[in-house]
Amino acid sequence: MIKTYTKLLTSCLLGFLPVTAFAEATMNGADTSWIMAATALVLLMTLPGLAMFYGGLVRSNNVLSVLMQCFSIAGVASIIWFTFGYSLAFGEGNDWIGDFSHVMMADIGRDSVSGSIPESLFMLFQMTFAIITPALIIGAFAERMKFSAMLLFSGVWLVLVYVPVTHWVWGGGWLAKMGLYDFAGGTVVHITAGVAALVAAIVIGPRRGFPGSMIMPHNMTMTIAGAGMLWVGWFGFNGGSALAANGDASMAMLVTHISAATGAMTWMTIEWFRYGKPSALGVVTGMVAGLGAITPASGFVGPGGALIIGLLAGVVCFSATQYIKRVLKIDDSLDVFPVHGVGGILGTLLAGVFSATSLGIFSGFGFADGISSMAGQLKVQFIGVIVTIVFTAVVTWVILKVIDAMIGLRVTEEEEIQGLDIALHEERGYDL
DSSP, rough: HHHHHHHHHHHHHHTTOOOOOSSSSSSHHHHHHHHHHHHHHHHHHIIIIIIIHHHHHHOOGGHHHHHHHHHHHHHHHHHHHHIHHHHHHHHHHOOOOSTTTTTGGGTOTTTTEETTTHHHHHHHHHHHHHHHHHHHHGSSTTTTTHHHHHHHHHHHIIIIIIIHHHHTTTTSHHHHHHHHSOOOOOOIIHHHHHHHHHHHHHHHHHOTTTTTSSSOSSSSHHHHHHHHHHHHHIIIIIIGGGOOSSSSHHHHHHHHHHHHHHHHHHHHHHHHHHHOOHHHHHHHHHHHHHHHHHHHTTTTHHHHHHHHHHHHHHHHHHHHHOOOOOISOOTTOHHHIIIIIIIHHHHHHHHSSSSSOOOOGGGGGGOOOHHHHHHHHHHHHHHHHHHHHHHHHHHHHHHHHHHHTTTBOOHHHHHHOOOOOHHSSSSSSSOO
16 A cells, blocks of 8 residues: 555646656657647637637626636646546556546656657647536526535536546447447547536526517527637547547548538528528537537547438437427526437447448448447447446536535526626626
């Protein structure tokens, strides 16, 4: 036991020193350049992409609070990931959680290599995923959660939910050993964030006036600008997950774009037929649904499969938004679960269907190699989806209940009426 604590303390202290390591693998300049660019693209998705996308969807007296939450989560998540989150997610450990071998990056130097790229770059690339995942959740409780509660929840949730699931899927854990297909985050990012959002919306309760009165976005121009950054940034999100500048990366980018475009057009068409007019909100929401659904499958499917996934994402996620709000009357403010959660579930399952490339003229559509192969992969995908949903829901509920007992989750009614910009930050988004 003493040796264990001594090793951990030494690792922490060494983390403050520059480390030089001898590379066992060869660093590739093209791969490194691409992942550096992809890392910047993924960070762009949160700052300013998601911040502007969400900021425009809330009312004008809450816009700064949403922007502030995205920026603050970026800071908190980065510090946690650097100090011990990366180590627990990608350290050798066991089937369930990593170890403390990479605490404070003690054993990672300029020449340390992960595959064909610097390990410091791999760590940074994964950090951007750790930033955007809890940031997605804030859309569920926008306009009504205390800033202090949001910060505490985001940090604890990252450690207790995101980190273990990341290890299971990408860090050599038990789902990776089962052969789960999740190229860029269907389970790790979208299902965890979506399920956590649904639980948070239920626990904290609806906004004042929901569902009786319409709560409309205040600035769709800002939302569409943010959506455009998300679409572009997603090339780094999915294409970068190949961790190399190769055909896998380019195919992942191609199928990402096709699914996003198809999801946008499908959602827009449904609205057009149902309500008589297409909406800007509908087209960008459909785009995000298509992006979320293709994410887990982007490294395994062809362009035809992406077309079907985007089409189904538009139909299924649109239906889910209507059901959540109109039937269940759950105020998931910015549709995090029906878009990201449902999209992630759909894409993770469909990755098991459209993952092969051996049907001649239909190879662009994929289809698993034979019924038995498809059934076997679907079984693995289904297990991954169910376990991620249950684990995330239970742990998220416990975290929220504990924080509520400690400091309270929700602002007062007066603060909610006033708006969180003034009530919590003493600032205004607009002063015209």
